[in-house]
Amino acid sequence: MSARIMELAQTISASVAEIDKTLSALGLQSPSFDEDAPTEYRPREVSDARDVVLDATAELHDLLLEPLFLVKTKGARWDANKPGHAIPEQQFGLPPSYRPLQHTRHDPPNGQLSFGDIGRRTKLGEQMTCRLLRHAMTMRIFREPTPGMMLDALQKWPLSQEPNQTGYSLSKNTSPTIYDIIGSSPSQSALFASSMVVWARQPYNAPSHPADGYDWPALLSSPDHNVTNKNKTNNKDRRINVLDIGGARGHVAAALASQHPFLDVVVQDMAAIVAGAEQEITPPELVEQKRVRFMAHDLFSAQQPRLLSDLFGHDGDGHEAIVVDVFLLRWVLHNWADKHCVAILRSQIPALRRGARVLVMDACMSDPADGNDDDRAGVEVEVEVLGKDFGAGALALPLWKEREMRYRSEDLNMAAIFNARERTLREWKALFTEADPRLVPKRVIKPEGSALAILEVLWLPSVDER
Numbered sequence: 231m232s233a234r235i236m237e238l239a240q241t242i243s244a245s246v247a248e249i250d251k252t253l254s255a256l257g258l259q260s261p262s263f264d265e266d267a268p269t270e271y272r273p274r275e276v277s278d279a280r281d282v283v284l285d286a287t288a289e290l291h292d293l294l295l296e297p298l299f300l301v302k303t304k305g306a307r308w309d310a311n312k313p314g315h316a317i318p319e320q321q322f323g324l325p326p327s328y329r330p331l332q333h334t335r336h337d338p339p340n341g342q343l344s345f346g347d348i349g350r351r352t353k354l355g356e357q358m359t360c361r362l363l364r365h366a367m368t369m370r371i372f373r374e375p376t377p378g379m380m381l382d383a384l385q386k387w388p389l390s391q392e393p394n395q396t397g398y399s400l401s402k403n404t405s406p407t408i409y410d411i412i413g414s415s416p417s418q419s420a421l422f423a424s425s426m427v428v429w430a431r432q433p434y435n436a437p438s439h440p441a442d443g444y445d446w447p448a449l450l451s452s453p454d455h456n457v458t459n460k461n462k463t464n465n466k467d468r469r470i471n472v473l474d475i476g477g478a479r480g481h482v483a484a485a486l487a488s489q490h491p492f493l494d495v496v497v498q499d500m501a502a503i504v505a506g507a508e509q510e511i512t513p514p515e516l517v518e519q520k521r522v523r524f525m526a527h528d529l530f531s532a533q534q535p536r537l538l539s540d541l542f543g544h545d546g547d548g549h550e551a552i553v554v555d556v557f558l559l560r561w562v563l564h565n566w567a568d569k570h571c572v573a574i575l576r577s578q579i580p581a582l583r584r585g586a587r588v589l590v591m592d593a594c595m596s597d598p599a600d601g602n603d604d605d606r607a608g609v610e611v612e613v614e615v616l617g618k619d620f621g622a623g624a625l626a627l628p629l630w631k632e633r634e635m636r637y638r639s640e641d642l643n644m645a646a647i648f649n650a651r652e653r654t655l656r657e658w659k660a661l662f663t664e665a666d667p668r669l670v671p672k673r674v675i676k677p678e679g680s681a682l683a684i685l686e687v688l689w690l691p692s693v694d695e696r
């Protein structure tokens with residue numbers, strides 16, 4: 231058997247050749263540092279081969295470092311002076327992901343400790359233990375030989391789910407959360423709203439993903455569409471009503487309504503965020519024709535069916551039939567710890583009618599159990615990637631992306647700012663069930679090139695239908 235470093239060198243060589251061949255055949259530019267360098271890797275063959283090269287080059291690089299040097303160089307710091315990166319460094323100058331190292335000295339049975347064991351010893355609880363150790367695993371510090379083990383971080387409020395008991399709160403020595411601050415000042419709201427637009431300019435976060443990645447036209451033929459379609463026998467006359475909850479200043483709503491002429495979207499967000507947002511919607515006809523509208527509404531307040539009927543239209547008896555076809559929560563729930571997500575989901579219930587869809591668009595993190603066909607228990611949800619059905623293993627990310635998702639851009643960053651988190655498919659399922667068993671996840675769709683997946687959840691009050 232050849233040495234791992236030789237295997238990696240061959241993998242890199244073959245995959246780089248594949249990238250070069252595909253780019254040349256399609257007449258596309260090769261990667262460079264020029265001003266006009268390509269900004270994304272397409273088509274799929276190129277982006278898949280790129281993932282292989284990035285993981286293999288990183289592994290080769292790490293293998294060629296001494297173990298102690300590896301730990302030291304990967305010891306990225308959460309800087310207590312930077313908002314959002316404010317978990318104080320731990321002893322020995324190492325970041326929190328490494329704290330469980332201390333506990334591996336306790337001679338665990340079979341050389342393994344469970345996430346729960348480490349969580350009890352560190353007093354950090356199983357969930358945070360698991361998240362921190364999974365981040366450390368992306369840097370080759372630990373291994374998870376069987377799914378469901380690991381670890382630590384937040385010292386002052388170790389198990390808190392409150393968004394005002396975070397590293398951000400400590401660094402600012404403040405009690406209001408970031409959203410409290412944003413919601414209370416027009417200038418902060420404007421700044422935040424424009425940061426959302428910039429965030430959405432990155433190809434993997436583009437508003438085109440929810441517009442292209444979900445089969446919106448199929449809703450027109452669904453037997454469960456809204457009351458205003460009741461007497462319309464022809465699909466082309468029907469309208470589909472979408473509530474974009476936490477939709478900021480409507481960049482996703484505008485993409486949806488532009489691309490699908492049968493969609494009418496109401497955006498709900500904090501008053502300071504939606505103020506004057508109509509003026510920024512392009513094309514302006516979307517606002518003139520009332521296809522994109524805005525409504526100040528707190529995420530945690532119960533939806534008011536009567537108010538929504540007045541906005542979207544009703545047929546007089548509008549209590550039992552669907553008014554809103556789709557409740558969209560894009561990139562909202564990852565800002566909140568479980569108990570608050572449960573509250574947000576429950577606040578939709580007064581307006582949910584049989585067959586209504588809750589679409590949650592958020593990251594779906596890799597779960598070591600997902601790749602194992604023998605361990606699919608609890609993941610009966612259909613997984614669709616590029617329109618094809620796969621097992622949950624299809625959600626596995628290349629290591630370089632997972633490392634990024636677990637640390638700087640997402641999971642641990644969400645912990646430091648909001649005590650919030652990214653979730654695996656299993657964790658999403660558990661969250662919906664905790665919120666209400668009538669919220670039944672049916673599918674998870676991973677649009678090509680999108681960092682976020684679409685979880686399609688149906689409101690099914692009857693047990694027989696679930």
Ligand SMILES: C[S@@+](CC[C@H](N)C(=O)[O-])C[C@H]1O[C@@H](n2cnc3c(N)ncnc32)[C@H](O)[C@@H]1O
Nearest residue numbers: 409476477478499500503527528529560561562
């Ligand atoms: C990360 S942004 C996502 C924005 C948009 N959905 C997107 O996909 O780009 C989260 C949104 O939740 C909104 N939000 C946070 N707390 C809220 C609250 N209590 N009530 C209403 N909206 C809230 C924020 O203003 C923000 O627009």
